[in-house]
Amino acid sequence: LFNDYMMVDENKKSHQMDHILVCSKGVIIVETKNYSGRIYGNELQTQWTQVLKYGKVKHRLYNPIKQNNSHLYQIGKITKKRYPLISIVIFVQGNTSFIQSKQVFSPRSAFHYIQSLPNLLSEEDINCVSNLLIENENKTITLQQHVQGIRETRLNIEKNICPRCGKPLILREGKNGAFYGCSGFPYCKFTKKC
Known part of the structure; x- marks a missing residue:
């Protein structure tokens, strides 16, 4: 299990992943969210809505599935897509009733989902993936540098740069x-x- 995994890609962009579980089920990339209230969204929407105080307060949040898909893309480059990659988003408070997605779970349902997956990786595969992740982890980048990189990415997207x-x-x-x-x-x- 890799927690708070940080890496830098070939374009010098940092990527932070909450958790990466390498096990017999595959390489499971987990994005965790600790939002209260009701969360509304689906896989295709870019923005989701958090509703608080009986509908009096609403906040927009970036779709965590899309966020985790970018993590999958980066891990896929490291592993050269030789191993099964699984994306899951866990809402710690379990408030998933209004989210339309098969990739979003409460902690309990995530546990059951992972257990239900078939065994796909051998012990040798698990060691190989773990070694690749260790080799590509960047422990020197600070959270402040990572956040600055996110801001630059958003500006590039606004300027129509991939x-x-x-x-x-x-x-x-x-x-x-x-x-x-x-x-x-x-x-x-x-x-x-x-």
Whole structure:
């Protein structure tokens, strides 16, 4: 189990993962959230809504599934996608009733979900993945540097620069309307809504 795992990619961007569990079930990347109130959202929405004080107070939060998908992408690069990667988001307070996703769990349901998964990794695989994670962990970056990197990433996205590969985002037309997609497609599949 790796807690508060920090790494830096080839573009010098930092990535912090709450937990990475390497076990016989696979490589499980866990994003934990400790929000109170009712949380509304689904897998496709960029922003979710936290509702407090009987609906009198509302806050927006970035979709933690999308956040964890970027973590999956980074771990996939480290492992060269040779091992099964599993994304789960755990809401510590268990307030998942209004979230429409099969990747979001309360702590108890996450435990049962992980137990239900088939065994996919051998002891040798577990050691190999663990060694790759140890080799790529960056213990020198500070939280302040990581937060500054997040701010820079958001600015780049606003300027239509891909946060994954640094290439320009270009306006494209899809079946659901216009969107910005990475010019590095099909190698990079980053998109943002118009």
